[in-house]
Amino acid sequence: MTEPIFKIEHITKRFGDHLVLNDISFDIRKGEIFGIIGASGSGKTTLLNTLIGFIRPDTGDILFRFEHLLDFQKAMTFRSVFKKQESVKRVYGFAAQVPSFYDNLTVRENLEYFGSLYNLSKDAIKTNVETLLNLMDLKNSEDILSSHLSGGMERRLDIACSLIHDPAILVLDEPTADLDPVLREHIWTLIKKINKKGTTIILASHHLSELEDLCSRIAIVKKGKLIDVASPDAIKNKYSKIQEIHLETYPGHYEKILKALQKKKIKNCERKGSEIVISSHKPQSVFLQLFPLLKQLKEEVVDLKVGKPSLDEIFISISKKDEDLVEEK
Amino acid sequence: MKLLTIINKNLKLLFRAKSSAFIVVFGPLLIILLVGLALNKPSTYDLSVGVYAPEYNDLTRSFVEELQNNNYLVEIFDNNITCIDAIKKATVHTCIVFPGNFVIRSQGSNQVIFYVDYSRANLVYQIIESISSNIDIRSSELSYELTNNILSRMTETTSDVDANILALITLKASTDNIVANIGTIQSNIDSIDLDMEDTRIDDIETKVGETKIKAKSLKGLGYEAVGEGLDLASNSSTGDLLSIKQELNTTYNQTLALYTSLDIIIENATDIIDDIEDKLKSAKSSNTNIKKSLDETKASLNTVKSETDTVKSSLETINSNIAGIEVKSAESIVSPITTKIEPVVPESTQLGFMFPFLLVLVIMFIGIMLSSALIVMEKNSKSSFRNFTTPTKDEFFVISTYLTSLALLILQIVIILGISYFFIKSSLISNLGIASLVLFITISTFIILGMIVGYLSSTQEAATMLSIAIGSVLLLLSNLILPLETMSTLIQKLARFNPYVLSSELLKKTLLFNVSFREAGMDILFLTIIMIVLFVIMFLVQKLSKIKYLQKIPHIKRKELIYVPEDSYLKLENHAIKNLHGVLTVLKNMHDEEFNKYVNKKKNDICDWISTILRERKLAWKLRSKSREQMISILDAHLKKIEKKEEKKRTKLLKKEQKDQLSK
Numbered sequence: 001m002t003e004p005i006f007k008i009e010h011i012t013k014r015f016g017d018h019l020v021l022n023d024i025s026f027d028i029r030k031g032e033i034f035g036i037i038g039a040s041g042s043g044k045t046t047l048l049n050t051l052i053g054f055i056r057p058d059t060g061d062i063l064f065r066f067e068h069l070l071d072f073q074k075a076m077t078f079r080s081v082f083k084k085q086e087s088v089k090r091v092y093g094f095a096a097q098v099p100s101f102y103d104n105l106t107v108r109e110n111l112e113y114f115g116s117l118y119n120l121s122k123d124a125i126k127t128n129v130e131t132l133l134n135l136m137d138l139k140n141s142e143d144i145l146s147s148h149l150s151g152g153m154e155r156r157l158d159i160a161c162s163l164i165h166d167p168a169i170l171v172l173d174e175p176t177a178d179l180d181p182v183l184r185e186h187i188w189t190l191i192k193k194i195n196k197k198g199t200t201i202i203l204a205s206h207h208l209s210e211l212e213d214l215c216s217r218i219a220i221v222k223k224g225k226l227i228d229v230a231s232p233d234a235i236k237n238k239y240s241k242i243q244e245i246h247l248e249t250y251p252g253h254y255e256k257i258l259k260a261l262q263k264k265k266i267k268n269c270e271r272k273g274s275e276i277v278i279s280s281h282k283p284q285s286v287f288l289q290l291f292p293l294l295k296q297l298k299e300e301v302v303d304l305k306v307g308k309p310s311l312d313e314i315f316i317s318i319s320k321k322d323e324d325l326v327e328e329k
Numbered sequence: 330m331k332l333l334t335i336i337n338k339n340l341k342l343l344f345r346a347k348s349s350a351f352i353v354v355f356g357p358l359l360i361i362l363l364v365g366l367a368l369n370k371p372s373t374y375d376l377s378v379g380v381y382a383p384e385y386n387d388l389t390r391s392f393v394e395e396l397q398n399n400n401y402l403v404e405i406f407d408n409n410i411t412c413i414d415a416i417k418k419a420t421v422h423t424c425i426v427f428p429g430n431f432v433i434r435s436q437g438s439n440q441v442i443f444y445v446d447y448s449r450a451n452l453v454y455q456i457i458e459s460i461s462s463n464i465d466i467r468s469s470e471l472s473y474e475l476t477n478n479i480l481s482r483m484t485e486t487t488s489d490v491d492a493n494i495l496a497l498i499t500l501k502a503s504t505d506n507i508v509a510n511i512g513t514i515q516s517n518i519d520s521i522d523l524d525m526e527d528t529r530i531d532d533i534e535t536k537v538g539e540t541k542i543k544a545k546s547l548k549g550l551g552y553e554a555v556g557e558g559l560d561l562a563s564n565s566s567t568g569d570l571l572s573i574k575q576e577l578n579t580t581y582n583q584t585l586a587l588y589t590s591l592d593i594i595i596e597n598a599t600d601i602i603d604d605i606e607d608k609l610k611s612a613k614s615s616n617t618n619i620k621k622s623l624d625e626t627k628a629s630l631n632t633v634k635s636e637t638d639t640v641k642s643s644l645e646t647i648n649s650n651i652a653g654i655e656v657k658s659a660e661s662i663v664s665p666i667t668t669k670i671e672p673v674v675p676e677s678t679q680l681g682f683m684f685p686f687l688l689v690l691v692i693m694f695i696g697i698m699l700s701s702a703l704i705v706m707e708k709n710s711k712s713s714f715r716n717f718t719t720p721t722k723d724e725f726f727v728i729s730t731y732l733t734s735l736a737l738l739i740l741q742i743v744i745i746l747g748i749s750y751f752f753i754k755s756s757l758i759s760n761l762g763i764a765s766l767v768l769f770i771t772i773s774t775f776i777i778l779g780m781i782v783g784y785l786s787s788t789q790e791a792a793t794m795l796s797i798a799i800g801s802v803l804l805l806l807s808n809l810i811l812p813l814e815t816m817s818t819l820i821q822k823l824a825r826f827n828p829y830v831l832s833s834e835l836l837k838k839t840l841l842f843n844v845s846f847r848e849a850g851m852d853i854l855f856l857t858i859i860m861i862v863l864f865v866i867m868f869l870v871q872k873l874s875k876i877k878y879l880q881k882i883p884h885i886k887r888k889e890l891i892y893v894p895e896d897s898y899l900k901l902e903n904h905a906i907k908n909l910h911g912v913l914t915v916l917k918n919m920h921d922e923e924f925n926k927y928v929n930k931k932k933n934d935i936c937d938w939i940s941t942i943l944r945e946r947k948l949a950w951k952l953r954s955k956s957r958e959q960m961i962s963i964l965d966a967h968l969k970k971i972e973k974k975e976e977k978k979r980t981k982l983l984k985k986e987q988k989d990q991l992s993k
Contacts, residue, residue, distance in 0.1 A: 052718065089720040100715035104345040105338065110712075116334040117719035145345075148988065161715055 002029045003065065005169065005200060007078060011050055011060030013043075013224075020046045021057065022224040028202055030168075033195050035215035036204040037315060043224040044204040045097065048173050051202065053081035053088050064088050090118065092169040093162030097177055099154045101161050103147035107138050110146055110157060111164050118165035125164075132160040136190065152183035159190065163199070170194060172203035176210070188214055208311040220315060236308040242268075244309050245278040245286060249299040256297055264289045279309065331721065335729035336736065339703055343737070346706075357691045357741050362748060364687050377402035377420065379412040382427035388471075389427050392441075395467040409444075416446050423457075425464070469663050476659040487651050490644045497641040504634045511623045511630070518620055523613040525606050537591055544584045551577040684749060685836035686809050689771055691745065692738060693829050694800045696775030697782060700734040701792040704783025708878065717875075727780070727871055734776040742768060763846055764839045767853065771832035774860040778828070781867045784874040803829040828863075831856045899938040901927055909943065913964045916957055924957045935960070 004027035013021040020043045028034045028051075038044045049055040051062055063078035066087065081088045101110045108129060115125035133139040136156040141149065146157060155175065162170055175191065176184040188210060195201050205211050211218060212232045220227040220235070228235060249257070254271045261269050261278070266286055268279040280286045283306050294301060308314075378401045382389045396403050404421055406412035412424035424444040431439055441464060445457055555574040656662055707713055707726065716726065779796060786792035804810065806824045813824050824830050835852045838844045846853075899906040901923075904915045912935060916924070927934040933953055940949035948967055952960050 054717065086720045086722075089718060092718075094715070094718045096714050098711060098714075100711050100713070102338070102342060102710060102712045104342045109338075109341070113334060113338050114715060114719060116331055117716070117721045119331065119720070162718075 002031055004028060005030045005065045006051060006202075007063040007065075008051065009061050009063065011047075011057035011062065013046060013050060013055065013057045020224050021050065023060070024221070024224075024226045025060075026219055026226060026229040028169075028200065029217075030200055031195070031198060032216040033191065033201040033203065033214055035211040035218040036202070036221060037206065037208050037211060037218055037311070038204075038221035040206065042221045044221055045173055046224075047221060048094075048171055048202065048204055051081070052092055052094055052171060053085045056082055064091070066091075090165065091167055092171055093165065093167040094171045095155075095158045095162040095173065095175060097174045099158035101146055101154075101157055104145060106143050106145055107149070107157055107160075108133070108142040110161055114161045115164045120165060128164055128166060132163055135163075135193065136160045152186060155183070155187060156190065159187075159194075163194065167199065169200045169202060172201065172205075174205055175203060176205065176207055184210065208315055212311040218311070232311055236311070236314055239314050240309050242279045242281050242309065243283045243306055245280065245283055245290075246275050246303070246305040246307075247278065247290070247301070248275045248303040249294060250302050251299070253297065253299065257293070257299060260293050260297060261290070264293065266290075275303070331725060332729050332732065335725060336733045339707075339729060339733040340737075342706065343703070343733075357695045358744060358748070360691055376422045377404060379404050379406050379415050379421035379424040380427070381406040381409045381412045381424065382431060383429035384431075386431060388431050392425075392427070392464060392467050395464075413444050416444055419446075422446075422449075472663040473659050476662045480657060480659055480662075483651055487648055490648050490651075494641050494644045494648070497637050497644070501634055501637045501641070504630045504637065508627050508630050508634070511627045515620055515623050515627075518616050518623070521612075521616060523609045523616060525602075525609055533595055534592075537588060537595065541585070541588050544581060544588070548577055548581040551581075682841070685840050686807075686833045688742070688745065688749075688768075689829060689833040689836055690804065690809070692742065692768075692771055692832075693775045693803060694796070695741065696734065696738055696772055697779035697796040697800055698793065699737060700730060700776045700779030701783035701786065701796050702789065703730045703733060704780055705786055705789050705792040708783070708874070709788065713878070717878075723871065723875065727868070730780060730783075731773075731776055734779070735772060738772045738776065742772070760839050760843045763844070763849055763853075764836070767832065767835050767839050767849070767856075770853065770856050770860055771828075771836065774828045774832065774856065774863060777860060777863045777867050781863065781870050784867070784870040803827055806830070807833065809833075826859065828856065828859050831859065899935065901934070906938075909939070909945070909948075909964060909968055912939070913961065913968060916961050916964065919957065921957060928957075928960075 006028040008024060008026050008028075011021055011024050012019070024047065036044050036047060046055060050057050053062070062081045064081045064084070065078050066084075079087075102113070105113060111129045111132060112125055115128060120128065133142050136159065138153065138156055138160060141153060146154070149157060159170070159172070159175065162172075170191075172191070176187050184207065191201060191203070191214065203211075203215075215232060217229060217231050218235060219229040228238070230238065252274070254276055257276060258269055258271065261276075266278060266280070266289065270277055278286055278290075378396055380393055380396075380403055393403055393405075404415070406415065406424070409424065409426045412421070412426065415421040416424055422445075426442040426444065428439055428441070443457065443461065552574065555570045555577065558570040558573075656665070707716070707730070778799065782795045782799060783792055786795055806816075806820060806827050807813070807830045813821050813830070816824070831852060835849060835856060838849055838852075899912065901915055901919070904911070906912050906915055916935075928936075936949040936953045939945050939952065948963075951963055951967075955963065
């Protein structure tokens with residue numbers, strides 16, 4: 001296991017009477033893609049802003065490991081981000097929910113400007129700008145005013161601006177918000193590419209199914225409270241004992257199939273788009289009843305998948321469980 | 330390097346935003362150009378004057394001509410009401426009403442009435458002063474003519490008096506002569522003897538009677554002689570004797586006739602003598618009267634002489650008094666004190682005098698607006714968040730904003746001074762060091778003030794409004810609109826701290842009076858202290874603004890809530906609602922009874938959910954205490970509005986993408 005680079009220690013933050021972060025503790029490891037998931041208003045953005053020292057928590061601390069101290073002074077490795085803000089700022093790049101750059105500067109000018117704010121040399125800025133323009137597929141738009149960029153390009157430029165100083169950590173808050181699926185896919189691909197270059201990525205998103213494939217670990221936050229931190233698979237295994245059967249048939253009289261299934265006492269089934277989803281602890285027993293039924297209804301199987309429920313559903317179930325626990329308490 | 334990059338970026342942003350570039354760069358140049366053209370004239374005002382006189386005569390016309398000659402636009406009105414109305418309509422600045430029968434006369438006064446609009450507070454006193462001074466000039470001319478007339482009459486009178494004094498002297502001499510003559514006359518009269526001796530007429534009569542008797546006797550004797558002669562004489566001689574007798578008789582008769590005539594003559598002579606006697610008596614009486622009259626005349630002449638002396642003395646006093654008048658020039662009498670207004674500096678146009686005030690005015694407005702615009706532009710820019718994430722201290726952004734504004738303002742001031750040179754032919758060169766220092770402090774002060782405005786304002790509009798408001802207040806509490814001396818003591822005291830007043834006065838002293846550093850030192854120090862105070866305030870406000878900004882970050886509201894977890898769905902009977910469309914659909918299909926379960930006096934589940942889960946607090950507030958139908962209507966309108974916005978956004982994005990593709 002790699003060493004953590006961030007240690008979040010019992011942070012609590014209130015805005016007035018509203019408890020935004022409630023005793024949150026976890027760590028983030030070097031080189032991983034760390035996802036923070038939660039509903040809107042759950043405290044994800046506050047957590048990210050606190051992580052980079054932007055918001056000071058009421059209690060607790062966030063410690064950051066400085067690379068140059070690592071080898072010869074272990075004891076001094078971790079420093080509070082609030083005490084070393086200027087140094088911390090040099091090691092992370094942050095892309096907020098809303099793209100952050102100057103509309104009236106061109107793509108290149110934006111990159112050069114933010115590069116100079118990090119005190120990079122002219123040569124370093126030039127090299128980094130070229131690299132990022134190519135990496136983010138913005139080379140053809142480098143001289144276009146940023147206000148003329150499309151939504152996807154805006155997002156890419158924003159991430160490029162976050163990477164201009166080649167940070168060790170890239171923090172992304174809802175990087176695919178308001179983007180269509182194609183653009184979202186493009187951004188996820190980019191994030192993977194950036195991560196492959198060795199950059200640790202911390203991201204918050206509500207596209208849970210997409211994070212599932214991307215993140216090495218996920219923190220689930222609900223109403224300012226950390227529910228869990230683990231890999232997507234571990235979370236799935238931990239919170240879901242059931243499996244889902246995704247069935248697509250032809251001609252697809254799903255209403256009839258659902259009625260027939262319910263008669264067979266298979267109740268956790270529903271139509272989701274062009275397929276029927278059956279949830280069960282024992283999929284094999286469902287199959288024993290399902291195939292004869294389909295034959296009887298003259299339905300041909302077009303596609304059949306068996307797997308754990310999506311992170312979305314896990315999240316919802318965790319949320320419910322958490323709520324139930326709270327109620328029980 | 331970093332600072333230069335930020336300044337460079339600021340300039341690019343300013344110049345690329347066309348409207349701000351125009352306002353910031355060309356605005357002040359345009360203002361100063363317009364002001365220059367407007368005020369580049371001698372210091373008289375283009376005033377239009379309405380005139381009404383019940384009757385026009387030479388005097389009225391002379392006043393009107395006087396006004397016209399002084400470049401006033403004179404409009405003649407038929408009556409004073411239309412003339413006054415013209416002031417209300419602002420077609421004339423003042424209305425002058427001359428009195429009826431406007432002539433210079435000894436009795437009564439001529440009152441010329443001025444009607445003015447006091448609501449034009451900034452102009453009214455200048456109108457009054459300007460017009461009335463022109464009227465006064467004409468009035469003085471008239472007084473001058475009248476006084477001249479009086480003086481020439483006085484001179485004439487003096488010479489007449491002199492002549493009269495001479496005449497009096499002559500008169501006096503003549504009177505003396507007359508008195509002497511009267512004396513002589515009197516003595517002559519005294520010497521006239523009008524007494525008459527007793528006339529001997531009776532003696533003459535007696536003598537005549539005796540002569541008559543003697544003649545008779547003589548005749549008798551003659552007769553006797555003749556008779557004797559006859560007796561004695563021959564016949565030859567008898568004839569002679571008879572002839573002698575005849576002749577004696579004739580002679581006797583003739584003598585008798587003569588005696589008769591003599592008697593008549595004597596009688597007449599007696600009468601005449603009586604008459605003469607009477608006349609002499611009368612003459613004597615008259616003589617007495619004349620003497621009396623002469624005495625009286627003499628007395629009168631003495632009185633005249635005495636009076637003449639008095640008159641002479643009076644005339645001499647008059648002459649002496651007239652001679653004693655020191656001021657004998659009409660001009661000196663009409664205007665015993667003459668005033669001459671001389672500018673302390675040889676400037677000839679209003680612009681020349683007002684230039685320092687206008688320059689500071691431009692600096693003030695542009696400084697405040699430019700720096701506040703830069704701050705708000707940065708604050709509200711999408712990029713502000715990224716700036717915070719970079720290892721750049723706040724001071725860099727603050728100083729770069731200041732330096733950007735400073736650079737732009739200095740550039741503008743240089744251009745303005747260059748342009749103004751053509752208008753007012755003056756430059757800073759004469760007092761370059763102090764003027765540059767004053768300008769630097771002034772520019773810095775207003776830039777810092779603008780930065781405070783920028784940090785306090787959340788939107789560009791608010792910053793502009795606040796900038797204009799502050800600029801206007803500073804302008805109002807200065808000498809430019811109304812003299813400070815006309816304001817209350819408190820305001821006058823406050824105005825001492827007004828950076829506009831301080832800097833404009835300082836620049837005026839520097840540019841117009843060429844004051845030395847030592848003379849302007851205290852003012853410069855005071856202005857610098859104000860600048861430093863503002864600088865400290867600006868830093869505090871900047872820190873507060875940053876704290877406020879950071880507090881807002883977690884609450885950045887997304888345009889729409891994309892994900893609502895299932896457990897947060899709004900559950901109404903059998904419906905699980907996850908968005909506003911769902912709420913609308915359910916509300917439409919809901920019965921009122923069912924609706925009242927969730928929305929009643931005690932609770933409003935729909936509004937609570939919209940407020941807490943969807944975070945549409947404004948909408949929730951609108952929906953609260955509304956009936957189902959009203960809620961449907963509000964929600965429908967709200968969703969349509971959002972849909973419209975989305976449609977617009979999509980169209981815009983589509984256009985952008987098409988444009989990008991075309992450009993590629």
